[in-house]
Amino acid sequence: MEHRSPVVRYLGTLLTYAAVVAGAVVMLVPFLWMVNASLMTPGEIQARPPVWFPAEPQFNTYARLVEVMPIFRLYGNSLFVAIATTVGVLFTSSLAGFAFAKYDFPGKNVLFVLILATMMVPFFVTLIPVFFIVRQLGWINTYQGLIVPGIISAYGIFLMRQFISTLPDELLDAARIDGASEPRIFYSILMPLVTPALATLGTFTFIASWNNFLWPLLIATDRDLHTLPLGLNALRTFAAEARNLDLLMAGTTLSVLPALILFIFLQRYFVKGIALTGVKG
Amino acid sequence: MKMARVTPAYEGPPRRFGIRWTPRRQRTFWAYVFVSLPLLGLLLFFVGPIAFGLWVSLNDWNMVTPVTQMRWRGLDNYVYLLTRDPIFPRAMANTFAFAAGGVTVNVVLGLSLALLLNQSIRFKPLWRVLYFLPVMTAPLALAVLFGFLFNRNYGLVNDFLVSLGIARQPFLSHPDQALLVIIAIAIYQYVGYYIVIYLAGLQGIPKELYDAASVDGANAWQRLGYITLPLLKPVTLFVVVTNTIGALQVFDIVFATTGGGPANRTMTVVLYMYDTAFKFSRMGRASAMAFILFLIILIITLVQLRLLRDRTRG
Known part of the structure; x- marks a missing residue:
């Protein structure tokens, strides 16, 4: 076996985690932003620099969404x-x-x-x-x-x-x-x-x-x-106009959520299925 | 017959409809019953339509006039598309650029992340789930979401650029940037698929190979270059081919972000086919597009089968 100083090994592990976590953040931010924006007022969505969280979650956006x-x-x-x-x-x-x-x-x-x-x-x-x-x-x-x-x-x-x-x-x-x-x-x-x-x-x-x-x-x-x-x-x-972006994101959230929840419960079938059907080459 | 059948003494197989129903005949009968329904569906929704579509591609037809009154055009639709159509070559080029860009980046990205995740790292299932989430999401929903993220005025991506001191970009409404954004959406959506496939491939590599290489003094990079990458070649061939074939059929993302614009710079073959058929009612020309793209996909598939066979032989 090769010998590496603990410092090098520690650094390698650190870089691995940094890359994996950075990637995961990139994967997650769009979804989080979608949920956050659905709870913001149109003013907050358009505020620059961006606000990350709504001052007061606008749950009634979802009530308005049901109407359209x-x-x-x-x-x-x-x-x-x-x-x-x-x-x-x-x-x-x-x-x-x-x-x-x-x-x-x-x-x-x-x-x-x-x-x-x-x-x-x-x-x-x-x-x-x-x-x-x-x-x-x-x-x-x-x-x-x-x-x-x-x-x-x-x-x-x-x-x-x-x-x-x-x-x-x-x-x-x-x-x-x-x-x-x-x-x-x-x-x-x-x-x-x-x-x-x-x-x-x-x-x-x-x-x-x-x-x-x-x-x-x-x-x-x-x-x-x-x-x-x-x-x-x-x-x-x-809802193409800016003032309806909260509605658009609420609608997107509601259409995306069920599949994601289902996936989290059924993920072992997916992973197994992909391994089963995917790697036959 | 796998085993000798012990039949009790009786007066022979039952007769019905003038047939002696031996056990063998009964099984054949039921086999036909079992395949009949799926086969009927296959004929009605696959085999028949393929033949019909091929015929339509040789005609002018608007789907309103009766089938018997189509106007025969021979290969005119194909010739027109390949030589005179102002948009089709553009759509082909865009489609191939989309497929090549997305698949190449995802092979590199997916393999790298799989190598990282294959190490002894904590919360492995969590990372895998996170990377895989977009694969499960409706492409249409991602298109809507990313249309928002790449918005010129209030999109997060532009906010990020501004924080780096870069001016806001038009992205989806810019002729040179729109296709790149669409490729980026596809990369985001499918990278998790590549990771899972590569992880399965990595787990299939015998550990002894690495141990032996380490004993011989190979460092991590040498083990990657001489063991991991060569042994992952079949996996790479598989993901590249299946994902290229999938990418050549892109529709949803483009439909919901740019609709093919600006100036057809993101027009893809299937979207153009959809417009030609269902907006302009030119079924013949649209079918010809389908068969041109189908021929290309068929060639890719056959090359893959050939390569795989060569590997198993060699």
Whole structure:
């Protein structure tokens, strides 16, 4: 082992902490400033040099916000769309993943290659045609228009197939000998075993759907169907002037907060999921 | 068949619809049932639309006239975009500058921070969460927030510049600065993703390699240069390719900060495609844009697969 004087080692540790803390401060300041500004008066926001904290927190900004931004409706829509999309993706992905991992059927390899191929297709390639299909179905300004095109995920099918492949066949065969039907094997043997993979795929799908902007922008022109990003976008155009910056920041705070809180609780699934799906190179 | 099946003596598999339902046939039947729904969705929302989009890109269409009355244009849309369109080359250049800038900075930043966080340092999970927070945030919300932070008159960034004795900058309304600001927002948003990926990569490097190198007298910089960085190459290849592909599709941030301005200096391909399709109803031209960008992304993907295969072979 090399020998370093304690002074050098102490200095190294100090620099490490300095860099990590400085970075973390940069990451946090925008969020803190967002919350602070939402509680300031417009005068305080525009004061130069800047004031860091409101003299008196203006909680009534949030009361005023509710009048211009239907925040509870937005929460409800976002939550409903994200949950429905997630449940759909989990269901279709585990069904198809199960079939591809544990069954033999004519055409299986061709179909699986098809799924791998669609995995490489970015969303913008299908955007216009899918919009057209959804419009032909009469699904503009409907929840199914927001949800149904998102409930199939080639990536999700692939991920579930990979995970299910690692489960031993003996478990399924044992259930068959006991007389279980194939659907029954799916929901009472397989589903409990794949919960870790479902948790990972589910959290990713939920967040992606929750944050999605472009698709709802095309489908939900009616304010009653707006999701959070759409509501924030509407607030952005409404509250563009300086005197409404407090409202804009209050709206931003309310749209950002749920995902952040959810993340803090579910972060181990994210970190595990990224390690699982990310480092395969 | 993995194991011999012990079947009790009985009169053979049940017959229904004129088929002898052997266990094997039953399983095949259910496999088709299981894949049918996902496959139907895949056809309706992926495979069909890709083919349809390709066809639309060869036509003039405003999405109002019936599909059967599209006007055939052959490759005209592609030729127009690549040779005569005043904005498309600009949008391509902006998109690539955005992707290259953001990914390059984040590889350096993400790797550096991961190396720091990989040391024995306290509160590791806390730092990881803090760096990862923006990854979870809606790009649209970050765009609104950073529009405020980079505001000329009451943005914090300008206050910081003033405290350093630098004049206030227009940032998002300046033709030369706007794209840089948008790149900065993307860096802020995704650096945590790079950190988590690199941390996982670092944890995959066997400790014995470092011990052996230390015994041989290698110092910290040599261990970094000869062990860590070479072994992280596949991880770097992965993050660079996936994030480049993601960055080439940028929409939300630009939409909510500049809308492509000033003077199209932040116009990106997907935003231009959106405008062309949904503001100006030129579905053919917009689809052609989509396929040009798709072709580029496909080439990047195939090069990555090739590189990965070469590595596993070599």
